[in-house]
Amino acid sequence: MQAQRSAYDPATQSAPAKPKQGFVDFTLKRVNPSDKDYGGCLEQGRKLILQESIQNAFFWSNVVTLSLLGCLFLIVVYQHRQRVRREWTIAEILHQYEHALLRANAQVDEASKRNHELSEELTSARENASRLPIILTERRESPTPRTTSKRTAEAQPVEATAAKSTVLSAGDTAPNGGGNGSKVANQMGLFKPEVDLILKVNSLEQQLGRSQEQEKQLRRQLTQADLRLQAERQKNRALKGA
Numbered sequence: 001m002q003a004q005r006s007a008y009d010p011a012t013q014s015a016p017a018k019p020k021q022g023f024v025d026f027t028l029k030r031v032n033p034s035d036k037d038y039g040g041c042l043e044q045g046r047k048l049i050l051q052e053s054i055q056n057a058f059f060w061s062n063v064v065t066l067s068l069l070g071c072l073f074l075i076v077v078y079q080h081r082q083r084v085r086r087e088w089t090i091a092e093i094l095h096q097y098e099h100a101l102l103r104a105n106a107q108v109d110e111a112s113k114r115n116h117e118l119s120e121e122l123t124s125a126r127e128n129a130s131r132l133p134i135i136l137t138e139r140r141e142s143p144t145p146r147t148t149s150k151r152t153a154e155a156q157p158v159e160a161t162a163a164k165s166t167v168l169s170a171g172d173t174a175p176n177g178g179g180n181g182s183k184v185a186n187q188m189g190l191f192k193p194e195v196d197l198i199l200k201v202n203s204l205e206q207q208l209g210r211s212q213e214q215e216k217q218l219r220r221q222l223t224q225a226d227l228r229l230q231a232e233r234q235k236n237r238a239l240k241g242a
Helices: 002-007 010-014 023-031 038-052 057-141 145-155 158-173 176-241
Strands: none
Touching (some): 057 176
């Protein structure tokens, strides 16, 4: 009776048997145990983002402000790099100008030294030229070699006088033009040192003039280099002040 009663019990007949879960359902329940609709959540998040970004005017004002700040930052970085590059170029130019000034100063010193040497040589040459007439007059006043030869000839024996007389007779038979030529040659020989000295003085004067002109050009270049150096320094100060 108890078995029949349990079989015909409506409570037992109203509770249906649960179906068995498959592997997919079991896995999905493990992944999403709370049975949450993630698609709906994503849609709500997208709508919220659109409302807070594109559809909001405050967002666009922030975007414009940030973009302007980014542009200003890029401009500042670019100007800083340009300033550093200009400072390096100015430093190189100043270094080159400094070396050029040193070379110009060395050339000016060398030219001035050469100028002093040439002026000293010129003064010595002029002194020698002024002393030359005195030396020539002293030579003319001194006894000639003919008189000394005559004195020595008088002391020689008779054979030497005979030989000398023959030589003199041969010299007398020579044409008169040869005697005149020897006299002219002797006179030219006397004036030859003076001519050489005058030529030397002229060449020294020319060298002195060239050296003075070179010194003027070097000084002009030196002043121009100084002016350029001052201008570059002023530009550098202006760039640093800016």
